[in-house]
Amino acid sequence: MISLHNLTVSYQRHPAVHHVSGRFAPGQATAIFGPNGAGKSTLLKTIMGAIRPDSGEVRFDGFGRKDIAYLPQQSEIDRSLPVSVIDLVSSGHWRQSGLFGRVGRKLDEVSWNALVSVGLEDFALHPVAALSSGQFQRVLFARILVQDARLILLDEPFNAVDARTTFDLLALVRRWQEEGRTVIAVLHDYEQVRAFFPQTLLMAREVVAWGATDTVLTDSNLKRASETAAHWQANAPVCAVDGQGARP
Numbered sequence: 001m002i003s004l005h006n007l008t009v010s011y012q013r014h015p016a017v018h019h020v021s022g023r024f025a026p027g028q029a030t031a032i033f034g035p036n037g038a039g040k041s042t043l044l045k046t047i048m049g050a051i052r053p054d055s056g057e058v059r060f061d062g063f064g065r066k067d068i069a070y071l072p073q074q075s076e077i078d079r080s081l082p083v084s085v086i087d088l089v090s091s092g093h094w095r096q097s098g099l100f101g102r103v104g105r106k107l108d109e110v111s112w113n114a115l116v117s118v119g120l121e122d123f124a125l126h127p128v129a130a131l132s133s134g135q136f137q138r139v140l141f142a143r144i145l146v147q148d149a150r151l152i153l154l155d156e157p158f159n160a161v162d163a164r165t166t167f168d169l170l171a172l173v174r175r176w177q178e179e180g181r182t183v184i185a186v187l188h189d190y191e192q193v194r195a196f197f198p199q200t201l202l203m204a205r206e207v208v209a210w211g212a213t214d215t216v217l218t219d220s221n222l223k224r225a226s227e228t229a230a231h232w233q234a235n236a237p238v239c240a241v242d243g244q245g246a247r248p
């Protein structure tokens with residue numbers, strides 16, 4: 001179980017995530033939804049440990065950060081890596097093999113099966129740099145399959161991905177839920193959220209609503225989220241509550 005306790009995360013002391021509390025439903029898929037600049041990616045990075053909060057905390061009940069698989073936005077990934085598709089997928093085994101360790105036959109088979117699951121086995125020996133955006137995203141999902149993580153964090157996983165690929169990858173999200181994994185994904189597509197994510201956290205720096213998707217994505221909540229975002233200013237004063245604890 002993952003819960004957030006009065007979590008505030010700032011850049012140059014301006015909170016991007018502000019006093020957020022709540023718990024993610026274990027073994028279910030939660031969408032983080034909200035306008036641009038709402039703090040969605042910041043929250044995901046804080047959960048996976050890449051950003052330190054100013055105050056409050058993320059609590060993991062029963063498992064640790066080693067159980068997390070994280071997929072950043074494509075724009076944050078260097079795709080010019082001089083590695084093959086199968087090598088990138090196999091790097092998901094690093095916990096078993098060590099960072100520079102050799103992957104044994106059994107793990108090789110797991111990597112191969114993951115590539116088959118995303119329909120890219122014919123590309124196994126291709127260089128990663130030669131893939132299209134959609135193919136690359138399939139490879140990253142295969143790597144997550146290999147990681148076998150209990151918590152899966154996805155940041156805008158279907159950006160620049162065509163409808164067919166999105167459909168196939170959403171089937172994996174559904175499979176992960178059936179396997180009892182917890183999935184948290186930043187999404188912008190309302191219909192995808194409604195169809196595939198039973199839980200939603202609607203945020204605009206603060207929590208607007210959090211719970212069953214049907215009860216969260218109401219017209220009034222969506223209006224409130226966009227109004228809150230419209231009123232947010234980058235040069236707004238530092239929160240008085242957080243001022244003491246915020247980083248310089």
Ligand SMILES: Nc1ncnc2c1ncn2[C@@H]1O[C@H](COP(=O)(O)OP(=O)(O)OP(=O)(O)O)[C@@H](O)[C@H]1O
Nearest residue numbers: 011012016034035036037038039040041042043234
């Ligand atoms: N590295 C950074 N340095 C300074 N400010 C940042 C940084 N990253 C994000 N911000 C600011 O924090 C706020 C929240 O950004 P974040 O990327 O978390 O929002 P988001 O909801 O994911 O947005 P989008 O939907 O546009 O991707 C924005 O105002 C953004 O400009």
